[in-house]
Amino acid sequence: MLNKIWGGLILIGILFALGQDISDEIFNTHKNNIPRHYKHIPDLSVADTPTTLYIILTLNQTQLNATIKDDKHIFIQLDEQSPAFLRELATLNGNKNQLRATVVSIDHTHLGILLPELHWCKLRAVTQATFDMAKFAVKLAMGLIGIMALWLGLMQLAEKSGLIKPLVKLVQPLLHWLFPNIPKDHPAFGSISMNMAANILGLGNAATPLGIKAMQQLQSLNTDKNRASEEMCMFLALNTSSVQLLPPVTLIALMGTQISELMVPIILATSCSTIVAVSVAKFYARRNKNTLRRQT
Amino acid sequence: MQQLSTLIIPLLILFIIGYGLIKGIAVFEEFVDGAKDGFTIAVNIIPYLVAMLFAIAIFRASGALELILTLLTPLANFLGFPAEIIPMGIIRPLTGSGSVGVLAELINTHGEDSIIVKIAAVIFGSTETTLYVLAVYFGAVKIKNTAYAVQAGLMADFAGFVAAIIVTYWYFS
Numbered sequence: 001m002l003n004k005i006w007g008g009l010i011l012i013g014i015l016f017a018l019g020q021d022i023s024d025e026i027f028n029t030h031k032n033n034i035p036r037h038y039k040h041i042p043d044l045s046v047a048d049t050p051t052t053l054y055i056i057l058t059l060n061q062t063q064l065n066a067t068i069k070d071d072k073h074i075f076i077q078l079d080e081q082s083p084a085f086l087r088e089l090a091t092l093n094g095n096k097n098q099l100r101a102t103v104v105s106i107d108h109t110h111l112g113i114l115l116p117e118l119h120w121c122k123l124r125a126v127t128q129a130t131f132d133m134a135k136f137a138v139k140l141a142m143g144l145i146g147i148m149a150l151w152l153g154l155m156q157l158a159e160k161s162g163l164i165k166p167l168v169k170l171v172q173p174l175l176h177w178l179f180p181n182i183p184k185d186h187p188a189f190g191s192i193s194m195n196m197a198a199n200i201l202g203l204g205n206a207a208t209p210l211g212i213k214a215m216q217q218l219q220s221l222n223t224d225k226n227r228a229s230e231e232m233c234m235f236l237a238l239n240t241s242s243v244q245l246l247p248p249v250t251l252i253a254l255m256g257t258q259i260s261e262l263m264v265p266i267i268l269a270t271s272c273s274t275i276v277a278v279s280v281a282k283f284y285a286r287r288n289k290n291t292l293r294r295q296t
Numbered sequence: 297m298q299q300l301s302t303l304i305i306p307l308l309i310l311f312i313i314g315y316g317l318i319k320g321i322a323v324f325e326e327f328v329d330g331a332k333d334g335f336t337i338a339v340n341i342i343p344y345l346v347a348m349l350f351a352i353a354i355f356r357a358s359g360a361l362e363l364i365l366t367l368l369t370p371l372a373n374f375l376g377f378p379a380e381i382i383p384m385g386i387i388r389p390l391t392g393s394g395s396v397g398v399l400a401e402l403i404n405t406h407g408e409d410s411i412i413v414k415i416a417a418v419i420f421g422s423t424e425t426t427l428y429v430l431a432v433y434f435g436a437v438k439i440k441n442t443a444y445a446v447q448a449g450l451m452a453d454f455a456g457f458v459a460a461i462i463v464t465y466w467y468f469s
């Protein structure tokens with residue numbers, strides 16, 4: 001299933017980008033080789049020279065400083081407020097602050113210019129996104145090192161001092177039902193309950209390291225080290241359905257005071273998704289067991 | 297609310313260290329011993345994260361999402377919920393930062409009081425970035441065959457999406 005989703009995302013993405021670029025080429029959506037006409041007025045703050053004219057271009061209500069050299073080439077100065085398509089064109093041609101174009105006609109009020117050609121935009125964006133994300137993945141993982149070390153250290157401390165035992169005792173009946181194959185008093189129960197506690201309290205960055213710790217302990221019980229066990233799937237399902245009472249910190253930051261009236265709907269909706277997650281995981285576990293039995 | 301969240305972590309750390317000291321544990325040594333795994337785990341995760349993030353990035357950069365949106369809009373109209381929240385439902389399981397962006401944009405265009413933003417916020421709060429969690433958790437233990445974990449996670453997300461719409465409408469009417 002994951003193979004299909006993963007491959008599907010990539011295939012759909014690239015094929016869609018390709019299709020769009022081909023249709024852009026056929027219908028010339030980027031208006032390549034078609035002159036554009038803009039209004040212009042002389043820039044009076046700078047004196048013209050025989051070969052250079054200083055003008056101000058008006059383009060979609062924004063004004064841009066530009067210089068015309070030898071009545072042939074125009075250099076348009078860009079900044080953060082300039083129209084996005086011009087900035088993009090300029091970046092593609094090597095200088096994001098200045099766009100070079102060809103002048104095809106000029107009179108007292110209007111200027112006709114040919115902008116550089118634009119091809120295969122979507123595919124280029126896809127390529128760029130691929131490299132950016134590959135780099136970002138490493139950055140993300142590196143950012144996890146410290147947080148991970150911190151919570152793993154605290155977790156070990158809490159385990160050794162016996163702080164986790166009472167917590168585990170409290171949730172043992174529920175956990176035993178969710179994870180019937182974990183032996184009683186196995187340390188995995190400790191990590192799982194700590195991970196759940198962190199999730200419930202909305203402590204996203206503590207939940208991940210604690211969850212990983214639990215995953216490692218589940219892996220030590222796993223018979224096939226390459227395939228996710230029943231327990232791992234159940235644990236992952238619980239984590240992706242986000243069992244929580246306090247909303248995540250990012251949501252609090254985005255919604256501000258509005259968050260308090262959303263608490264009840266969030267708890268109700270997240271309970272629904274958790275129930276579905278557990279049921280689906282249980283359903284597949286049972287089905288797997290049945291197929292195994294039939295095979296033997 | 298915000299105060300509670302900021303208080304929990306320092307109090308938790310105080311409690312863990314304090315309890316360890318009372319019990320006569322070598323707190324520093326135990327902490328360092330537990331923390332040493334942080335690096336290996338993070339490095340193990342990298343291939344999984346690269347695989348997941350770049351596939352999602354290709355999908356998002358291609359603009360295929362807009363196509364799906366146009367295809368699903370009639371369905372949303374037929375079922376009677378605002379089509380504006382569909383991107384949230386699709387992006388949420390894929391990327392965390394992406395879904396923050398979607399929510400921020402909805403707040404910008406519709407305002408915090410609108411039902412659209414409320415539904416989107418409930419979706420955000422009640423589901424997780426399934427593919428990211430999957431990559432991190434299975435990456436840390438080097439599991440390649442994820443069995444049926446994706447199905448369970450995505451169905452939970454879908455249930456969260458549907459439940460968020462129904463519950464929010466019911467709660468604010």
